[in-house]
Amino acid sequence: MGKVSIGLRGWRFDESDLFTDEGEWRPVESIPEEPRHRLLRLQVVMNKPCDACYLIHGEENKRRCREATIVYGEPLEEVLLCDEHEADFLYWFRERGGSSVAGEETFRDAFHEWFDDGGRAPDGYGGMDHVEEAPDDLPDLPDPGELYEDDDEMLADERPDFEEGEGSGVSDTAGDADDDGDDEGDDGLSVDDLDLDREYPT
Numbered sequence: 001m002g003k004v005s006i007g008l009r010g011w012r013f014d015e016s017d018l019f020t021d022e023g024e025w026r027p028v029e030s031i032p033e034e035p036r037h038r039l040l041r042l043q044v045v046m047n048k049p050c051d052a053c054y055l056i057h058g059e060e061n062k063r064r065c066r067e068a069t070i071v072y073g074e075p076l077e078e079v080l081l082c083d084e085h086e087a088d089f090l091y092w093f094r095e096r097g098g099s100s101v102a103g104e105e106t107f108r109d110a111f112h113e114w115f116d117d118g119g120r121a122p123d124g125y126g127g128m129d130h131v132e133e134a135p136d137d138l139p140d141l142p143d144p145g146e147l148y149e150d151d152d153e154m155l156a157d158e159r160p161d162f163e164e165g166e167g168s169g170v171s172d173t174a175g176d177a178d179d180d181g182d183d184e185g186d187d188g189l190s191v192d193d194l195d196l197d198r199e200y201p202t
Contacts (some may be wrong), residue, residue, distance in 0.1 A: 002014075002015060003015070004016075004018075006039070006042060007042045007043075007046050008042060008045075008068065008070055008071040009040050009069060009071075009196035010069055010070045010071040010072050010079075011042070011072075013035050013038070014035070016088070017031060017032050018031060018035060018039075019103045028123070031091045034058075037130060038075055038076045040075070041076070041078060042071070044157050045068070045071065045078060045080055045157055045159065046068075046159070047067060047069065047161070048067070048068055048080055048159045048161065049062060049063055049065035049066070049067065049080070049114065049159065049160065049161075050066045050067070050068045050069075050081050050082035050083075050084075050085055050113055051068070051079055051080045051081065051111075051115075051159075052081060052084075052085035052088060052089070053065035053066050053082060053083070053084075053085065054159070054160070055112060055115055055116050059160060061158060062163075063163075066080075066082055066083075066084060067082065068080035068082060069081070069082055069083055070082070070091075071114070072089060072093075073102075073104055073107050073108060074107070076102070077105060077106075077107040078108065079107070079108050079111050080159070087121040087125045087126070088115060088120050088121045089111060090121070090125070090126075091119075091120075091121035091122070091125050092111055092114050092115070092119060093111075096114060096119060097110075098110065098111060098114075102120045115166060131199050133141040154187055
């Protein structure tokens with residue numbers, strides 16, 4: 001068994017931690033703590049707006065936000081991103097000090113502050129090749145209540161939910177192009193510069 005993403009790309013799970021040889025979910029109590037935490041948070045944050053889109057458009061224009069497709073960071077400090085804004089996050093993480101706060105309680109806030117101040121990736125900055133294996137064919141995630149019946153913190157999230165009909169991926173980022181941060185041009189970095197063997201970035 002290899003690595004697989006579930007629901008959102010970014011977090012990678014060892015299939016052997018989650019599934020039996022027959023492809024069925026392991027009993028919850030036999031799933032190691034770290035992937036169990038992430039499974040729960042996935043169910044809480046899936047179908048939420050991209051953090052970067054929401055910083056641009058706010059609650060009033062939330063309908064223009066894209067739905068998040070990617071998650072980085074640790075549970076409770078995770079950053080949710082659409083495909084459009086993944087490069088901005090990776091640039092911040094690699095080149096603007098984001099890696100120095102990985103695993104810290106300030107991780108998400110630090111990215112939000114940088115992005116809200118106009119921080120952006122240079123044009124053409126590379127994203128990542130994600131591990132993804134037929135996520136639509138995977139079994140449904142266990143109910144969050146089965147995983148953490150008494151853990152209100154793990155079940156809570158301050159992000160807004162989409163209303164019915166919102167989150168259709170119509171975010172217009174052209175309006176914020178003039179707000180880009182230090183644009184030093186394409187520095188030649190690409191996905192080939194990443195160590196894809198590490199859990200990146202967490």
